[in-house]
Amino acid sequence: MRGVPKANQFIHSYSVCGIYQVxxxxxxxxxxxxxxxxNINTGAxxxxxxxxxxxxxxxxxxxxxxxxxxxxxxxxxxxxxxxxxxxxxxxxxxxxxxxRLGPNLGALHRLCREKFMLRTICMLADQMLDRIQLLHSRGVVSCDIKPQNFAMGFDKTAHIVHMFDFARSRLYVNPDGEHLPLSTSDRPLGTVRYASIAAHRSQTVSRADDIESLLYVLLEFLHGTLPWEGLPVSLTAKSVLVLKADSSPTGSIQTMLARSPPEFAAYHAHVTGLAFGEEPDYALLRGLFRRRMREEGWVYDGNYDWMDPSELVKGTLIPAEYNVSMDFVEDKEWNPNYM
CATH class of the missing domain: 3.30.200.20 (Phosphorylase Kinase; domain 1)
Structure with missing residues (x-):
């Protein structure tokens, strides 16, 4: 368990706004x-x-x-x-x-031996695309799509994926509702591991950035690691860009896609085919995972890997009696340069 999770770090209690006891x-x-x-009045x-x-x-x-x-x-x-x-x-x-939310997807991924079964990935991808689409409909791009910024709900909403942490978000439209023009700047990259190619090049944000980052997240869920993980910090930005842009002979994104179900290659083809500022086809991307669910006879029952360890082939770190708990919440990736 890597020691005591941060959620178990008791502190000297104090109140916020007079009604919230920390x-x-x-x-x-x-x-x-x-x-x-x-809330000291309601207990919530x-x-x-x-x-x-x-x-x-x-x-x-x-x-x-x-x-x-x-x-x-x-x-x-x-x-x-x-x-x-x-x-x-x-x-x-x-x-x-x-x-209050439940555990984030990064923590749950680690607890499931850093691999999710395809059925769980399909259910997560469907909801994560929904959340990103709604955020985009408000004229905002996340600029920091990563597992730690998605969490399961708490109690009755434990089966619902929630999106949060918008400190690095940006508006992609101007006050007239028009998309910002393409330019180069020194804008923050978000988390290097999942940042889009355009983000590495410090280009103007667009909706495709978030969709591309989600692809890297889903591939990590499937394979456990990404080709550019573990690179020396001094080589991080340049080397990751090379691997993501598929200009490396080995270990590139194409190599990983070749080892993945066809839905991921189709997803990648759609993202790379988008012109700057073009709206992603969210329904098409959701359809890729929904079709796989239908073909396999899987149902959207909210029964994820961490909720039913008996279905796992390679086992899990979570006991059978596991209940979704804030005790497993852990966030180590506030540093945008963390790999």
Whole structure:
């Protein structure tokens, strides 16, 4: 289990906004800390993202304010997105109070020996594409699609994939609703492991970036690793671009696609065929995985690998009595250069 998960890190308890009692630290990074808390009036558990208590530099406030504005574009109650209960200042900090979620997909992937069965991947891909499409419909691209930014719900929504953490998101349209023109800048790459080719080249964001990043996530779910993992940090950006752009004779994305079910090659062909600014065909991509579900006779029952270990061929690290729990939440990838 790699020691004690961050969700078990008890802290000196304190209150936020006078009604939320903080009990655990869930994660920390350059754009804020994430804490576990509960409403002292109702007992309902929530997650709170806030500026670091050890760094009261106001430069962090605009990042959290921007994320709150992105979240405000998504109506509360929208399936697959946490509802926001409060976003604003609290004493010397800026906080976002939102629904508590279950374990993120990165943690669940590790617990399943870093490989998901194709049936689970198909069910996850369907929902993840839905979440990304809705975000895009609000004029926003994530710029940081990765397993740690998707989590299962909690309790009655434990079968639903939720998308969260929009601190690195960008608008891809101008105030008139027109797509931003293609240009080169020094914009953040997101997480190098999953960043799109355009992101490596510091080009203007588009919807295709998120869709391409999701492909890398799904391939990692299937194979356990990606060809560019483990490269020396000094070679990371250039070497990853070479492998993703398929200009390497071995170990490239094409090599990985050749070892994958045909749905992944069709997905890759669609992404690489998109012109800059062109809207991805989300229905076509979902259809690839839905067709495989039909052909195999699988049903969308929310019975993922981590919920029914008896169906796994190679075993699992999760006991049969496993229940979705915040104890397995872990986020180590706040650093965008983490491989």
């Amino acid at each position: 009990t655990h630290r869930l994660g920390e990074g350059s754009d804020g800390d994430v804490m576990r808390a509960f 558990e929530v997650a709170i993202k806030q500026m670091s208590r050890t760094n009261r530099d106001d430069l962090l406030w605009p990042i959290l304010k921007f994320e709150a504005l992105i979240l405000a574009l998504i109506p509360d109650g929208t399936e697959g997105f946490p509802s926001v209960h409060y976003a604003g200042p609290d004493a010397n900090e800026y906080v976002i109070v939102m629904d």
